[in-house]
Amino acid sequence: MSGEQQTDRRGFLADGARVVGVVSAGVLGGYLAGQRGQAEENRWQIDPDKCVGCGNCATHCVLDESAVKCVQCFDMCGFCNRCTGYYTLDGLDSRDTAAEDLLCPTEAIIRTFVEGKAGQNFYEYTIDTDACIGCAMCVKGCALMNGSLYLQVMHDRCVNCNECAIAVACPSDAFVNVSADKPYRLKRIALGVMRQKAGKSDTAAQKLLGQVHADE
């Protein structure tokens, strides 16, 4: 009788261990699968080295106000007085801030005096994202010089459509899928600059590199 009880207890423990093992393996497998699934979640983004600044981002987004906005890479900007991304060709000569002399149709570029040095005035150009419509006028103007202004899909606004309407309309295949945990991209030249800075223990550059998709 007691022998049968000992055998049953041993069997019970063995069965229990098997069940626990199977459940643990299942949980671990499910967890890993879930993690893998999360890592592969993608977002739409613009490869700034492929963008031609056609203006479709302003008109083809399914949102009333496009999720694509202009961004400024300050490490590429010359902080110029005569900014080709800020002024129209006429405005470059007059440097009048009347609306017709500004390139941006919504006056989304904010020009702020920074300093005067060596007889030159330097200005910082930032983007009012609420006003920006992603038309890329400034991107084309800036491309005449340093090219520090470029477009990015803003993921606090983008609804991440399965088929992005702008990507379909993009004439240069500039829309790419990137990982959801690093959904922004730098221009390749800016990536090089940031890597140089990060190599010299620049913490801001290191932090930025940790936030952007850096495949080349």
Next chain:
Amino acid sequence: MELLVHYRGTLITAVLAVAVGLASYAVVSSDPLAGHRDRSFTMDFSRVYDVDPALIQYEQTREFSVSMAQPRGISVGPEDQIYVAGDQTVGVYRPDGTTLAMIPTEGRPSCLAVGNDQHVAPGHIYVGSGNRIEVFDDDGSRVATWNVPTDDAILASIAVADESVFVADAGNRLVWRFDPSGELLGTIGNAEAGGRTFNVPSTTFDIAIGPGRQLHVANPGALRIETYTFDGALQARWGNPGVAIENFFGCCNPSQFAVLPEGEIVTSEKGVPRIKVYSEYGEFRSVVAGPRQLGIAQSELGDPRPHQAGVVFDVAADSQGRVWVLDPRRKSVRVFVRLDEHTGGIGFQPVNLESTGWKPIPLSAPLAHASRRHGSWEEQPDA
């Protein structure tokens, strides 16, 4: 008549219905923004793209490939041999395009210069890459390598005088002066040493030696060219910002320039690529090539992609006054010759400078202004 009176209400309703229908159709089918749609987010570059043909005084006579993926700089050496730096090599060519040598370099060159007959070592090749200058003798053997004494250098240009080698550093916004053995003799524009700071918004920052033993320096952010003694004293400056052909376009030009035998200066601009000739004192003379002559389509202006936006045409001049243009897109060297010399044709037509708004910059007033605002100027001897 009675019928009309009887159905008057119905008729009026029908007429009104047709009128409303027609009006609705007209509104729906019309597109008041149709004329603007194509232009909504486009920029019109025709004003800067088309150059008055009367101003173009040069013609391309030859072109040869340089067999490099990324040609970066061009220079003319003794006997008008052409030197092109790019990839990890320096190509040496006869003026007819025959390849004489391909000299391997350690770094990826960004600029080069070759000692002319006035240099203590004629034919020596100075190649800048990273923060290092590699020196080769006239048969391509490595002579020396020396470093610019800073880590964050971006070497943009080299100019070789009799016993000096000047190196323009866009990273530190100054010009280093070395002797031919690499010993540092001084700097120009070093803010920390009390000098003046050049405004260098990008990596283009060109220098060249003038025939009167002067150093010409492009101050691209100020959109002008400045002339210094070898000791760093400012002698002259000229250049006006503006879209018009006689001015320097954008926020940082001229990106490259070279000095012709008689001291005239050939400038090359980026953004809207155009190559022009000015007198030594900055008077606009003529156009070598506009965007069209350089093979740039109007639709390519403002294209933000790197292979379009990053195009910078380096220029060099030989003893015969020919202009050598390094085309980074076609990976070739293009030779431009003055029309009157090439064809015996139309000759030089002086430009009416007043009509273009050009006024030579009086030296005294701006210099006095500069010395008041920037104490460093007062420490430099007046030219």
